[in-house]
Amino acid sequence: MDVCHFINTLAHAGAERIVYDIINKTNNDNIKYDVCYFGVDHDRREDLEELGIEVTSFDANSLLDVRVIPRVISHFNQNEYDLIHLHLPHARSIGRIAGTISNSRIISTYHNIPSQFHPVIRAADKATVFADNRTVSVSRGVKNEMVDSHVYSMKKIKTINNGIDIEELNKLIKSSSMKKVKEKLDFEDKFVFLNIGRYVKQKSQIDIIKAMETVVKSEPKAHLILVGGGPLENKLRSCVKECNLSSNVSILGFVESINPYLRLADTYVSYSRNEGLPISLLEAMSGGLPIIASDVPGNNDVxxxxxxxxxxxxxxxxxxxxxxxxxxxxxxxxxxxxxxxEMAKKRFNAERMVSEYVSEYKMLVGDE
Known part of the structure; x- marks a missing residue:
């Protein structure tokens, strides 16, 4: 069975992590994977190629580069994939058109709630959803919104919760070296809150910083670490200064490994405006951290x-x-x-997730 994953980017982000884990943890010699993407953000490309995966970039200037469309159609026609697995809005809309032309079976995964898409992208998504043979939501909350919109066929939707290797990550967190962290920061006798995610409006890190204003008045030992990077980094740093929290908030940007910080932290905090089923929460649970999170779909599944x-x-x-x-x-x-x-080990492990996806693949191509 030849399966192609088509996704917007290969950045270090949640959906890209799921694609990597599906491929890495599939224990079936009858399935051959390829990956293709717009050509924006290449962070995970080398990781995939180390698995022996053929990775194709469509050399787009941006996710709105319409020159990608004929390239995708040509690629799908030439390779005659049995199944195309689509991720994220731009890739889904174009992939459905190209997949229909190449006569491939199509499975689409929704990593977030559709109402959060740009109106134009949302319209394109709705216009092409008919092409799906199976539509997957990563959480109950995402599925509920899709069903309530009366756009997506309830018969085609299946929920497959995101999963990661909980037990392996737990071991890595416990054994991670704290040397580099201690060289950077002094957290002796501090209570550490951790947030991991891109510095974008959706993640609302500014609200967490503002919450810290009140927290440190009551608990001066409280310290917030923001790991990630993104377009709002300078704005976050300005907010820290304006709130006089330079001694209580550390903005670290991208780090080589999150494991030492998961080991260091006492609590994970997320105040996202919307989510699908966030990998960062599963990582925090792998570290045995209690979580404070906004009550939105995805978060409240976890x-x-x-x-x-x-x-x-x-x-x-x-x-x-x-x-x-x-x-x-x-x-x-x-x-x-x-x-x-313990809950994460049972409900959000990668083996379960991959097994469910492989079962769907087999069913869709008639390879039971």
Whole structure:
């Protein structure tokens, strides 16, 4: 069975991580994978090629480069894939057209809720969804919104939760060296909050910084670490200065490995405006961290309020501050984190995710 994954970019991000894990953890010699992408952000290309995967860039200048369309159609026609697996909005719309022309079976994965797409991209997505043979949502929350929109066929939608290698990551976190972290920062006797993600509007790191203003007044030992990088980095740094939090907030940008920071942290905090099923939360659970997260689809599929952390209203920074203070003062933080770790092992492991995708592949191409 020849399967091609078509995705917008090969950046270090959640959907790209899922593509890599599907390929890396498929234990089936009858499945051959290729990967193609627009040609924007190449971070994971080398990782895929080390697995022996043929990776094709369509040399786009941006995700809006229409010259990609004939290139994709030509590529699919030449390779005659049995199945095309589409990820993210731009690749889905173009891939559906090209896949239909090449007479391939099509499976599309929705890594976030469709209402958050740009209106033009959302319209293109709706106009081409008929081409899917199977539509996958990465969480119950994503599926619910898709069904409620009355655009997507409930009969075609299946939820396959994102998964990562929880136990392996847990071992790596526990054994990670703290030397470089300690050289950079002094966290002796600090209570560390961690957020990992791109510095973009969707992730709302500015709101977390503003919440820290209140937190440090009550708990001066509180410290926030923001790992990621992105277009809002300078704005975040300005916000830290304006809030006089230079001693309590560290903006680190891209780091070589997140594992030492997951080991260092006491609690993970996310205040995203929307999510699909965030890999960063699964990574935090792998480290046994309790999680404070906005109560939005995806986050509330992962965090069990009062059990593995706290869910908070998306538009109330004061409650975010309160919960951050609560968890510093709580005797239950460690227990919450361990509950989350055990839940993640059962529900969000990579082996389960890959097995479900491979089952769908076989069913769609008639290779039971």
């Amino acid at each position: 965090v069990k309020d009062g059990k593995t952390g706290y869910l908070i209203p998306r538009t109330n920074v004061s409650i975010l501050s309160e919960r951050m203070i609560d968890i510093i003062q709580s005797d239950e933080a460690y227990t919450m984190g361990q509950r989350g770790l």
